[in-house]
Amino acid sequence: MTKKASQTAQPHGLGEKLLRLMASGNRTKQKARDFRLVRLWSSIGKPGLVNLGLIAILSATCGTVVLFLLNAEAREVEYHGYSRLMAFGFLLLLIIYRWAQNYLIREATQSIETALHDRRLATAEDVLNLSLEDIQTVGLRNVMDGSDTHYSSLSQTLVPIIAGAEGLVLLLFMFAYLLFLSPLAALLTTVVVVLTVAGFLTSRGMLDDDMRRATKAEEKYREITEGLVRGAKELSLNPARRRDFQTDVQNRSEYLAQGRGNAAAHFAGMLATGNSASYLMAGSVVFIMPLISQDSSADISRIMIAVMFLLGPISAVVQTFQQVTTAQYALSEIDAFQERVAALSARREQDTSTEEAESFQSVELVNLCYRHGGEQGFAITDIDFLLTRNEIVFMTGGNGSGKTTLLRVLTGLYPRRTGDIQLNGAATPLYQQQSYRNLFSTVFADFHVFPEPYGLDEAGLKRFEHWLNELGIRDKFGPDLRTIDPAALSTGQKKRLGLALALAEDRQILILDEWAADQDPETRRRFYREILPGLRDAGKTILAATHDEQYFDCCDRRVHMATGRLNLEVNDEPIQ
Known part of the structure; x- marks a missing residue:
């Protein structure tokens, strides 16, 4: 014990x-x-x-x-x-x-x-x-x-x-x-x-x-x-x-x-x-x-x-x-x-600090590598990537190319094998502190819907209600927003709920993993043309994995993953 x-x-x-x-x-x-x-x-x-x-x-x-x-x-x-x-x-x-x-x-x-x-x-x-x-x-x-x-x-x-x-x-x-x-x-x-x-x-x-x-x-x-x-x-x-x-x-x-x-x-x-x-x-x-x-x-x-x-x-x-x-x-x-x-x-120091992260200017990945399941597992290698404040970055790539793995290493969910992650130019530990993870709000493709909006105070609940209205699903909830019934929501509506919860956290960086894949055309259009630019104008930084080629013009820059490697030089032509 x-x-x-x-x-x-x-x-x-x-x-x-x-x-x-x-x-x-x-x-x-x-x-x-x-x-x-x-x-x-x-x-x-x-x-x-x-x-x-x-x-x-x-x-x-x-x-x-x-x-x-x-x-x-x-x-x-x-x-x-x-x-x-x-x-x-x-x-x-x-x-x-x-x-x-x-x-x-x-x-x-x-x-x-x-x-x-x-x-x-x-x-x-x-x-x-x-x-x-x-x-x-x-x-x-x-x-x-x-x-x-x-x-x-x-x-x-x-x-x-x-x-x-x-x-x-x-x-x-x-x-x-x-x-x-x-x-x-x-x-x-x-x-x-x-x-x-x-x-x-x-x-x-x-x-x-x-x-x-x-x-x-x-x-x-x-x-x-x-x-x-x-x-x-x-x-x-x-x-x-x-x-x-x-x-x-x-x-x-x-x-x-x-x-x-x-x-x-x-x-x-x-x-x-x-x-x-x-x-x-x-x-x-x-x-x-x-x-x-x-x-x-x-x-x-x-x-x-x-x-x-x-x-x-x-x-x-x-x-x-x-x-x-x-x-x-x-x-x-x-x-x-x-x-x-x-x-x-015991391999990592327990860190449940709720203190806010320091003001974010940049997060840089330097020669970063991570491998799943031992020497024969899938790996992302030689990753060099700079994410700066107030920008929208799209990450593209085929299924299995390593996009989700890279996002999980970036947010501190996976400990990197080699390389460095630098916050505002300073190196961070192998097992990221909670203050670093507090930079990120995320909606991964396999996100879990909890029965309550844990972690939200009264101000957070107000932001949560605002985004439920913005995303068109406020009517799916009763007056008490502290009770959530996932079974009453479709897959696309669950994704909207996940985004509303992420935005209610009011973190500096928003990480999205194929969020728009299950949305109807009008919601997808509003997401790319209105919501993301509005978040950037409000001081947020967005890194989104996406396949939606018709909206590539909505980002400030685009990077591409292929077989575990990240290509920073991407033109505006559709990716085959």
């Missing part, structure tokens, strides 16, 4: 201790397990765990004494007696047992959920500190799983695991009572339990492996099912594509069913073993004890009641095994994701 996560989680140390305790059984990380256990042992005396331990002991004590009172009152009734004091004590202890059990589960789960909340926040902070390149390297699915999905899986296991832990304490106390009633019965029960645990440990490794395979299969199936929604148009229009897609869905679903079926089979075996062991315990008392000791016959009914009461805690503990396996897998994935994101985030 990151340093920030540890610091954030400090006020809720109990939850972190409980998480480390759950993770301590993960055999895939022996060193990490030993480290966690040492830290847990060193902090076991601190109030949080001691309080929960005392509550668990109180719950187990009450449950055991309830059993004792039942046996005692049964004997009293057998001799035609009745004790109101025992009846009152039974009800009182039952209430305390119920309260203690509820308190233990509630406090433990709430503490763990608070610790998970702190982890999520710390991880989100690290993800927000990553460059776009880092996020794309980690992968969208991994970010979603590491930030949400694994947390959901873990949360679903908390109540059964805490209940199973409480059941284990109760089991120990009731076993002590059974030992008091009959050492022989306790010995027979111990033999059965030892054999059962040995069977559990043998099956545990196979269950762990099956759970991991099932989880991976679930991730793959979830990935393909996104196509049911996102690719609905393409699937409806192409029967062959739909048929192949259905085949892929079927194959992945079969793999998922097989993985879950194998895990369920192993767990069913463990559960059946636990249930059989329960009956075997009772059978050993009824059928074996009389053969070994005749003295125990008089107490056989009391011993049987004690053995039958053991069945509940044993069942709770057995059913916890699968939940513990799921929790440990989710925790290991969360830890691995946190470590990976923290390592990437």
Whole structure:
């Protein structure tokens, strides 16, 4: 876990201790397990765990004494007696047992959920500190799983695991009572339990492996099912594509069913073993004890009641095994994701400054190079480019020529590999500071529409409303501009929304990536002939990637990208 996560989680140390305790059984990380256990042992005396331990002991004590009172009152009734004091004590202890059990589960789960909340926040902070390149390297699915999905899986296991832990304490106390009633019965029960645990440990490794395979299969199936929604148009229009897609869905679903079926089979075996062991315990008392000791016959009914009461805690503990396996897998994935994101985030100094950038006069790229995905990836190379204040620059080039990559390096979303970026003649760092990124407002071709206009104050909202009116989509929003429904907008309208948001930020440089491609002819004309010149006259600098040849005369100059290189000498003839 990151340093920030540890610091954030400090006020809720109990939850972190409980998480480390759950993770301590993960055999895939022996060193990490030993480290966690040492830290847990060193902090076991601190109030949080001691309080929960005392509550668990109180719950187990009450449950055991309830059993004792039942046996005692049964004997009293057998001799035609009745004790109101025992009846009152039974009800009182039952209430305390119920309260203690509820308190233990509630406090433990709430503490763990608070610790998970702190982890999520710390991880989100690290993800927000990553460059776009880092996020794309980690992968969208991994970010979603590491930030949400694994947390959901873990949360679903908390109540059964805490209940199973409480059941284990109760089991120990009731076993002590059974030992008091009959050492022989306790010995027979111990033999059965030892054999059962040995069977559990043998099956545990196979269950762990099956759970991991099932989880991976679930991730793959979830990935393909996104196509049911996102690719609905393409699937409806192409029967062959739909048929192949259905085949892929079927194959992945079969793999998922097989993985879950194998895990369920192993767990069913463990559960059946636990249930059989329960009956075997009772059978050993009824059928074996009389053969070994005749003295125990008089107490056989009391011993049987004690053995039958053991069945509940044993069942709770057995059913916890699968939940513990799921929790440990989710925790290991969360830890691995946190470590990976923290390592990437540590490469750059965190910078969330909201201070405005210095007055922009020029941004210059000097012999700049950037390469995607290692030595064999696409690269932009030997880029020399000067962007000055109050000008409109068009960037042209075919698809895949490197326009978007260059724009992302220029704005600090990608860290350059070699070369320099100079702001007003001064060199800037490899990972650009927020004050540099504050120069730019952008509308990339793949821009995301958030559900709210984050980052806009009241003045920004007024500018936002002005540009919504200018772009002809104000009627798409209600009186409250703080709520945005992307589903209610067409592709072109989403682009207009993106431009309105970018202009509402009131930054010095506007970066546009094929903005006009989805606009109707009249909007496109107004954009090139009126909006862009008006922005330049208002002091803005515009760098726009475009294919609209009929409007090349609207820029102050034009540069051209081809196969990762930038040509600064471009005539006014249409580009082929």
